[in-house]
Amino acid sequence: MSENNQNPNAVDAADEERDLIAKETVGLSQGQLIRKRFLNHKPAVFSLFFLIFVTLFVYSASGIHLNWGATPITVQGWWPYTITDIPETVFCDTSVGCPTWQHPFGQDPLGRDYFALVMRGAEQSIVVMLIIGFFGGFIGTVVGAISGYFRGWVDAVLMRFTDFIITIPAIIIGAVIGFRVGNLGVVPLAIYLGLFSWTGLSRLVRGEFLSLREREFVDAARVAGASNRRIIFKHILPNAMGVIIVSVTLMLSGAILLETGLSYIGFGVQAPDVSLGSLISDYQDSFTVSPWLFYWPGVLIILIALSVNFIGDGLRDAFDPRQRRQISRKELLKATFKKPADPTQN
Amino acid sequence: MFSYIARRIGTALLILFGSSFIVYNLEALSGDPIAELRTSAARNRDFLIAYYTRQLELDVPPPLRYFHWLQGIAGIFTGHPNFGKARDGLSVYGEIAAAIPVTVRLVLGATILAILLGITVGVITAIRQYSRLDYSMTFISFLMFSLPIFWVAVLLKQYMAIEFNNFLASGQIGIEWLLISSAVVGVIVAGLVSGDRRRVITVFSGSFIAAALMLLIVNWTNWILNPGMGVLGVGVVVGGIGVGISTIVVGFENKRVLWATLTVVAATIAAYFPVNYWWSSSDMNALNLLWPVLALVAVAVAAAFAFTRVDRGPAIRVTVITSVFAGLFLIIDRLFQTWSIYLNTDGINMRPIPTFGEANVRLSSDNFWILFEDGLLHVVLPTIALTLISFAGYVRYSRASLLEVMNMDYIRTARAKGLSERTVIVRHALRNAMIPLTTLMAFDFAGILGGAIITESVFGWHGMGTLFRNAISSQDLNLLMGVFAITSFLAVMANLVADLMYSALDPRIRVR
Numbered sequence: 001m002s003e004n005n006q007n008p009n010a011v012d013a014a015d016e017e018r019d020l021i022a023k024e025t026v027g028l029s030q031g032q033l034i035r036k037r038f039l040n041h042k043p044a045v046f047s048l049f050f051l052i053f054v055t056l057f058v059y060s061a062s063g064i065h066l067n068w069g070a071t072p073i074t075v076q077g078w079w080p081y082t083i084t085d086i087p088e089t090v091f092c093d094t095s096v097g098c099p100t101w102q103h104p105f106g107q108d109p110l111g112r113d114y115f116a117l118v119m120r121g122a123e124q125s126i127v128v129m130l131i132i133g134f135f136g137g138f139i140g141t142v143v144g145a146i147s148g149y150f151r152g153w154v155d156a157v158l159m160r161f162t163d164f165i166i167t168i169p170a171i172i173i174g175a176v177i178g179f180r181v182g183n184l185g186v187v188p189l190a191i192y193l194g195l196f197s198w199t200g201l202s203r204l205v206r207g208e209f210l211s212l213r214e215r216e217f218v219d220a221a222r223v224a225g226a227s228n229r230r231i232i233f234k235h236i237l238p239n240a241m242g243v244i245i246v247s248v249t250l251m252l253s254g255a256i257l258l259e260t261g262l263s264y265i266g267f268g269v270q271a272p273d274v275s276l277g278s279l280i281s282d283y284q285d286s287f288t289v290s291p292w293l294f295y296w297p298g299v300l301i302i303l304i305a306l307s308v309n310f311i312g313d314g315l316r317d318a319f320d321p322r323q324r325r326q327i328s329r330k331e332l333l334k335a336t337f338k339k340p341a342d343p344t345q346n
Numbered sequence: 347m348f349s350y351i352a353r354r355i356g357t358a359l360l361i362l363f364g365s366s367f368i369v370y371n372l373e374a375l376s377g378d379p380i381a382e383l384r385t386s387a388a389r390n391r392d393f394l395i396a397y398y399t400r401q402l403e404l405d406v407p408p409p410l411r412y413f414h415w416l417q418g419i420a421g422i423f424t425g426h427p428n429f430g431k432a433r434d435g436l437s438v439y440g441e442i443a444a445a446i447p448v449t450v451r452l453v454l455g456a457t458i459l460a461i462l463l464g465i466t467v468g469v470i471t472a473i474r475q476y477s478r479l480d481y482s483m484t485f486i487s488f489l490m491f492s493l494p495i496f497w498v499a500v501l502l503k504q505y506m507a508i509e510f511n512n513f514l515a516s517g518q519i520g521i522e523w524l525l526i527s528s529a530v531v532g533v534i535v536a537g538l539v540s541g542d543r544r545r546v547i548t549v550f551s552g553s554f555i556a557a558a559l560m561l562l563i564v565n566w567t568n569w570i571l572n573p574g575m576g577v578l579g580v581g582v583v584v585g586g587i588g589v590g591i592s593t594i595v596v597g598f599e600n601k602r603v604l605w606a607t608l609t610v611v612a613a614t615i616a617a618y619f620p621v622n623y624w625w626s627s628s629d630m631n632a633l634n635l636l637w638p639v640l641a642l643v644a645v646a647v648a649a650a651f652a653f654t655r656v657d658r659g660p661a662i663r664v665t666v667i668t669s670v671f672a673g674l675f676l677i678i679d680r681l682f683q684t685w686s687i688y689l690n691t692d693g694i695n696m697r698p699i700p701t702f703g704e705a706n707v708r709l710s711s712d713n714f715w716i717l718f719e720d721g722l723l724h725v726v727l728p729t730i731a732l733t734l735i736s737f738a739g740y741v742r743y744s745r746a747s748l749l750e751v752m753n754m755d756y757i758r759t760a761r762a763k764g765l766s767e768r769t770v771i772v773r774h775a776l777r778n779a780m781i782p783l784t785t786l787m788a789f790d791f792a793g794i795l796g797g798a799i800i801t802e803s804v805f806g807w808h809g810m811g812t813l814f815r816n817a818i819s820s821q822d823l824n825l826l827m828g829v830f831a832i833t834s835f836l837a838v839m840a841n842l843v844a845d846l847m848y849s850a851l852d853p854r855i856r857v858r
Contacts (some may be wrong), residue, residue, distance in 0.1 A: 160357065160360075160361065163357075163361050163838075163841070164361050164364055164365050165365075166837065166841075167361055167362065167365045167834040167837050167838055168365055168369060168830075168834060176369075176372065176373060176376070176818060253491065253492060257492075257494055260494055261494065261495070261496065261800050264494075264496045264800060264803075265799060265800055265803050265815060266819070267815075267818065267819075277494070277496070280494070280496060280497055280500075281496070284496075284500045287500055287504060288504070294497075294500065297497075298494060298497035301492070301494050301497070302489070302492050302493060302494070302497075305491070305492030306488060306489060306491075306492040309488045309491050309492055310488060313484075313488070
């Protein structure tokens with residue numbers, strides 16, 4: 001923008017941009033506008049499809065494992081090996097356990113199929129990410145909404161409680177929890193982590209509610225006799241949805257790094273179960289001998305976190321009404337050249 | 347104001363009391379610290395159980411034990427805090443006191459570097475919004491957001507340490523690396539300029555050739571094995587930095603500030619030989635590094651006063667920043683001179699970049715510069731790793747913040763009254779855009795002492811993070827609570843400092 005303002009046509013150009021945007025947005029509902037803006041954000045759309053693809057791929061390959069309760073439920077995926085199978089080691093000319101057609105990611109020193117291990121790790125990471133996102137998002141939204149809407153002593157109590165949770169650094173909570181319940185499987189770990197990761201979101205939501213509750217549409221609803229619950233959930237919450245969704249996506253990408261980091265230092269998922277973090281920790285020393293054991297888990301972490309971040313960026317752009325789509329130079333030129341014809345028509 | 351601070355500190359103490367009570371009890375109830383001992387078949391089992399029961403006060407219920415612990419901590423008001431004893435009988439206070447300098451060394455540099463680099467890149471991408479540079483930096487910062495540090499650390503160890511050490515055997519940059527690095531320099535410089543394709547290509551080829559020539563000279567003079575800047579190099583670099591800063595802050599046309607800056611550069615050149623001679627003496631210590639820098643800062647303030655009559659604030663800022671850089675480059679030059687000696691010291695043997703630990707224990711020298719260089723080289727890899735991770739956040743926040751400010755009405759007013767774009771950005775936009783970032787910085791600085799648990803574990807440092815990790819895995823309650831007391835206290839204080847700074851910087855926000 002700063003460059004445009006230096007040339008004499010700046011005002012014209014800005015007007016043109018505004019006209020173009022006005023033309024694109026006329027007659028659309030808020031939801032349609034957001035969807036349209038999101039679909040215009042190409043990296044975000046691509047990341048969304050990619051993430052869906054990765055999730056389906058990982059789950060179909062490794063199957064579904066639920067260690068919840070006394071009887072574990074297991075559904076076998078299409079990949080022939082599991083993390084406990086020890087198939088015969090395939091020797092190749094350079095080294096032992098290198099990637100082959102039979103074992104595309106190679107085999108670890110025990111002979112386990114590495115593709116199965118990585119898929120299992122990715123499965124864990126995705127579960128953790130979703131559970132932390134759900135619990136953190138839910139608690140953060142409710143706490144923030146209540147304290148921002150009711151203000152007064154409710155706000156004071158809830159915010160001091162939030163401060164109280166913030167005081168305990170995330171990694172301390174994670175380590176205490178992970179070390180104690182990590183062996184119960186990944187679901188309880190994720191739930192506990194989720195119970196402690198809502199603080200940032202609740203502050204944001206509170207701020208949003210503090211400003212939204214003063215707006216006319218809330219007064220109108222109250223005059224019409226709406227209950228507090230109805231005002232919070234039907235009137236204010238939809239307007240705060242942008243902040244919540246964006247912040248939850250960031251929470252998701254943070255969650256996957258938190259889980260893998262904890263597993264890396266031995267406080268997260270415990271052996272014999274595997275996580276992408278524990279795989280990296282186990283095979284970082286074999287980096288020079290068999291680098292594939294080191295690369296794949298890291299690449300998967302980065303791909304998942306990166307696509308979640310891009311989706312979050314796309315959502316932020318879509319929800320932010322101040323955000324203007326970039327008008328490409330070609331469109332602007334087209335509009336500018338058409339302009340001389342306009343005055344005669346008016 | 348005073349009552350506000352007092353009230354906040356009161357609340358903070360209550361919060362700390364509550365959270366430490368909960369953490370203490372959670373941790374105490376979550377497991378039996380001598381579980382292994384109970385099932386062991388050792389002959390002195392009963393004795394050990396009795397010993398640990400007495401030392402760790404296991405016969406006292408955790409809530410009561412907590413108050414005993416708190417009593418010791420409360421000694422902080424009388425100047426005799428008692429953090430209790432760790433499992434192995436060592437004083438927790440002593441362990442923490444030993445760990446803090448290590449952690450600060452590990453994290454402080456990375457935090458400062460991440461803030462400086464992150465804000466710079468964020469500001470540049472905001473000014474050049476929607477340019478190629480903006481898009482690529484957005485992608486890179488998202489990528490860094492998504493990097494697991496333990497994974498990056500292993501790659502850094504391989505490619506920045508082991509491969510670099512191998513490369514030092516010859517010290518000559520190969521032709522392929524020469525071309526690649528020159529091309530990277532070219533792409534970055536070309537990304538900074540705006541304009542049509544022809545100008546971009548010209549700038550790219552110009553900087554490509556310049557970088558390639560520089561690297562050829564580096565090869566030719568064997569600079570990598572025997573580096574140095576000399577009085578001329580220091581003068582040129584500091585002069586360039588000074589002129590650059592003064593151009594950014596007050597503009598090149600302000601000749602008075604320019605002259606003041608050049609005075610600082612001249613003082614640096616004059617000080618070069620005496621300072622080097624003084625630094626080379628055998629009783630050199632870390633404090634002696636500081637005096638020349640302070641002297642240069644004094645010269646800088648004096649020069650600013652001598653050359654300018656009005657508007658002295660920016661002038662002093664420019665000259666002081668320049669003088670700090672000058673001091674820094676004097677030190678860097680001295681370290682360059684030590685490099686070749688360091689490479690051939692016993693215990694180094696031409697493999698200078700370490701992948702593990704805080705210092706080289708095989709180093710037999712007691713020369714200050716050798717030890718200093720050794721310490722710095724051990725920080726290199728962790729600093730790069732930590733900077734990579736936290737840099738992205740600053741880029742995103744400062745970019746978003748500056749973009750928001752640039753859309754404000756007062757920026758339009760400033761432009762409308764004919765101020766130059768430089769003044770509008772540096773004096774009107776940037777200052778306001780940096781206000782929200784103070785919160786982030788306050789928390790980052792408070793987080794320093796918490797240590798970087800994962801980084802410390804990857805690089806084998808024994809700081810706060812390692813203490814904390816050991817405390818959890820060996821259920822060492824006093825040690826864990828000692829670390830926790832410090833980190834949570836700093837987190838609460840950071841919260842308070844952030845709010846106070848916010849209201850000091852933004853007069854619209856009042857604290858009550």
